[in-house]
Amino acid sequence: MFTTKEPHVSPQVQRTDPPYLQVVKHIKAEIESNVLQDGQRIDSVRKIAAKWNISLATATKVVSTLKAEGLVRSEPGVGTIVTREQAAASAKDRVVRSMEGRIYAANERAQIRAAELVPAPEEVADALGLPAGTNVIRRQRVTLRDDVPSSASTSWFSGDLAGTAPLLLEAKRLPQGTPKYVEEQAGLVPAAGKDQLRADIASEEDSAALGIPLGSPVLRKQNWVFNSEGDVIEFGQSVSVARRWATYNYEISR
Numbered sequence: 001m002f003t004t005k006e007p008h009v010s011p012q013v014q015r016t017d018p019p020y021l022q023v024v025k026h027i028k029a030e031i032e033s034n035v036l037q038d039g040q041r042i043d044s045v046r047k048i049a050a051k052w053n054i055s056l057a058t059a060t061k062v063v064s065t066l067k068a069e070g071l072v073r074s075e076p077g078v079g080t081i082v083t084r085e086q087a088a089a090s091a092k093d094r095v096v097r098s099m100e101g102r103i104y105a106a107n108e109r110a111q112i113r114a115a116e117l118v119p120a121p122e123e124v125a126d127a128l129g130l131p132a133g134t135n136v137i138r139r140q141r142v143t144l145r146d147d148v149p150s151s152a153s154t155s156w157f158s159g160d161l162a163g164t165a166p167l168l169l170e171a172k173r174l175p176q177g178t179p180k181y182v183e184e185q186a187g188l189v190p191a192a193g194k195d196q197l198r199a200d201i202a203s204e205e206d207s208a209a210l211g212i213p214l215g216s217p218v219l220r221k222q223n224w225v226f227n228s229e230g231d232v233i234e235f236g237q238s239v240s241v242a243r244r245w246a247t248y249n250y251e252i253s254r
Contacts, residue, residue: 011052012208019054019060027062031071041079042072058080070244070245103202113117113209114140116169117159124156127224135159137168139178143210152209164199173238179225182233197221198247199241206239 011026030036042063043051049059063080066072075081120136128136137157142149155178161168173237174181182188192253199219207214218239225234240246 019052020058020065022061023052023062024056024065027066028069028071036082038082040082041045041075042066042082044079053175061148079223096181105152108143108145109141109147110141110173112139112141112171112173114138115169117162117169120145120156124235127222128156130158135162137161139168149210150244151238151240153236156235156237157182167187179234188233190225190233192230193223193225195221195223195225203240210239210241212241219244219246222247 001021002004016022025143027036027042027051036042045063048054049056049060052059060196063072067074067080069153070083072080073083107143116138118138119133120130122132123134124136125134127156130136136159139155139157141153141155143151157165157168161182165182167174167181167185168178171231176184179190183190198220202210202212202214202218204218206212207216210218218241221236221238221240222235223238224232225236227233
């Protein structure tokens with residue numbers, strides 16, 4: 001019996017995003033899904049150009065972008081290798097991944113440390129647009145990358161969601177992700193977000209959660225997720241260990 005071999009189909013550039021960005025997204029997806037692992041060499045500029053039928057200049061831009069985002073680096077005598085442990089997902093990435101049915105990269109997992117209804121601290125009440133002391137939902141998690149703590153975060157929601165989204169008060173992971181669960185249960189659809197970042201030093205709480213010395217350099221973040229009417233769905237606070245890039249992609253329209 002004769003069998004036919006499936007023809008090899010090379011990836012094709014689509015004309016939606018700029019060609020270099022399409023290739024960047026493809027390689028990033030391979031890194032996130034663990035197809036490309038830490039220390040593994042990616043294709044050379046020439047191979048990228050040939051595989052995607054793009055110019056050497058465009059392929060060079062692909063590699064430069066991946067380096068700028070901390071996803072790869074040049075290793076003398078080896079080539080360009082993956083350095084996934086240096087890349088930190090933004091709050092936007094977490095929301096988008098949840099909407100797409102993806103939560104964490106293949107080498108990541110989260111531990112939910114707390115899920116409870118508490119009186120809102122003043123800064124949280126201000127962020128959610130609620131009176132201070134109003135009951136709010138607090139979900140605290142630690143994200144581990146290759147089983148090593150890489151970030152600690154807390155998500156805050158209006159206490160009104162306790163009735164419509166009761167699993168927010170259970171200290172366990174939500175398979176579809178928190179943003180998707182809130183949308184399913186309460187009809188609150190993310191439409192916009194805002195992130196703030198600052199360099200800081202680890203507090204006692206950070207030290208305990210991340211296993212780092214008190215006073216270590218950290219990147220502290222806070223973010224808001226809004227619905228289409230501008231109401232706050234979620235307010236988040238997080239802290240990441242040093243030497244990790246936080247990357248934000250955006251479009252500029254005139």
